[in-house]
Amino acid sequence: MPGGSIYVQQDEKFTGSSPQWWYEKFYREGAQSRRRSRMIKAAVGAVAGLGFALWHSLPGTVLWGLAAGGIVAAVDWWLDWRSFRATAVWRGKRRGEVITGRLLRRSLGRQGYRVLDGRAIRDQASIDHLVIGPGGVWIVDNESWSPDTEIASYGGKLFFGEKYGKSTAKPLCEAAMAFAELLSRETGVEVEIRPLMAVHCGMLPRGGSLTAEGVTFLKPRLVARHIRAHQTARLDDAQIELLARTAARELQRV
Numbered sequence: 001m002p003g004g005s006i007y008v009q010q011d012e013k014f015t016g017s018s019p020q021w022w023y024e025k026f027y028r029e030g031a032q033s034r035r036r037s038r039m040i041k042a043a044v045g046a047v048a049g050l051g052f053a054l055w056h057s058l059p060g061t062v063l064w065g066l067a068a069g070g071i072v073a074a075v076d077w078w079l080d081w082r083s084f085r086a087t088a089v090w091r092g093k094r095r096g097e098v099i100t101g102r103l104l105r106r107s108l109g110r111q112g113y114r115v116l117d118g119r120a121i122r123d124q125a126s127i128d129h130l131v132i133g134p135g136g137v138w139i140v141d142n143e144s145w146s147p148d149t150e151i152a153s154y155g156g157k158l159f160f161g162e163k164y165g166k167s168t169a170k171p172l173c174e175a176a177m178a179f180a181e182l183l184s185r186e187t188g189v190e191v192e193i194r195p196l197m198a199v200h201c202g203m204l205p206r207g208g209s210l211t212a213e214g215v216t217f218l219k220p221r222l223v224a225r226h227i228r229a230h231q232t233a234r235l236d237d238a239q240i241e242l243l244a245r246t247a248a249r250e251l252q253r254v
Helices: 019-029 031-055 061-085 096-111 166-187 220-229 237-250
Strands: 114-121 125-133 136-143 151-154 157-160 193-199 209-212 215-218
Touching: 019 031, 031 061, 096 114, 096 125, 096 136, 096 220, 114 166, 114 237, 125 166, 125 237, 136 166, 136 220, 151 209, 157 166, 166 193, 166 215, 166 237, 193 220, 215 220
Parallel strands: 136 193, 193 215
Antiparallel strands: 114 125, 125 136, 151 157, 209 215
């Protein structure tokens, strides 16, 4: 390791090649500790179940205790699994655009919305999803930060931890403007496009969404709900079809 001593044995925990590698290593190393903690919690739950059964004179006292302990252990395992799975996109094990695309189609497809994946204006801008429907037009990108990165807004300015986030928001706002200009010019339908960012890993404020620097950051499961609730226009079926066909024709697939 650069700057290290040849006389001191290096700790393997600090020789990984990326934060993701370290995260997975520490997670695996902590498995035994988590199992011990789970067993203790299950024992406490079993005692509570026994006490509850005795207090209410319920039949099958031992079964109540075993059931309570089992439920506590199962819930603890599920919370641990969900926390680790929430980092899958950040760790490169899942693709954020696939997850968000599936959620958008499932929630919006039956309500007249069209979802086009992976579109770009040649040599200018590219996005993960273009959503066109009765309530207007949106672009959606996907991003993931480390689990301990706090995404916040102070005085209307965007921050990722201690880093200023304008360099992340600005390209997405510019892409929204470029896409809106192209679609309006080619179809004659004046459209305004709002940029959204699906955050697959990172700490958003309570409620799971944040708007700053012209971009709304939100959890993937909330994107479709946000689109339904924040309409930017009123488009009829003919306009939706025209915009979707024009986008499919004029925008390059990526």
